[in-house]
Amino acid sequence: MPDFLDKLVGGFNKGVAKVSANSKALLEKQKLNSTINALENERKQLAQQLGMKVYEQYMDSDGEVGAMVFTDETAEFVNEIKARLEKIADVRAQIRLVDEAVADAVAAAEAKNEAKTEAKKQREAEAIIADEDMPGVICVCGAQNQENAKFCAKCGTQL
DSSP: OHHHHHHHHHHHHHHHHHHHHHHHHHHHHHHHHHHHHHHHHHHHHHHHHHHHHHHHHHHHTTTOGGGOOOOHHHHHHHHHHHHHHHHHHHHHHHHHHHHHHHHHHHHHHHHHHHHHHHHHHHHHHHHHHHHHHSOEEEOTTSOEEETTOSBOTTTOOBO
């Protein structure tokens, strides 16, 4: 029965650790995704403005494509679009880092929980060895009791 409860508590602790790490990560990822959406909208607006500038140049050149000139203004739009794309890539890299941090936090929580479980098992094993060396009365349930005990410490049966 204690093993069942230990497993239940261990599973609960593992679940709490995952929920905690995931909820923090979810908030962070939501912020980063909002940033990406804003950058995407800016990039789209810049592309539209660039398109309008190119169209205006086309119309000013009486429809002659060869007469169109790549101006500093259009180059500036292109550079701004590139800058937005680089920022979007950086934010996506931050999202990957958040995902990795969550995986690391969950793994650390699982390792900590496992270490606690192993330490408890070790203490129980040491206690059993110590009980075997101690003189006393063994109950029908198998528990070792002190020599002068009138009732079993584990199940309560009269000795």
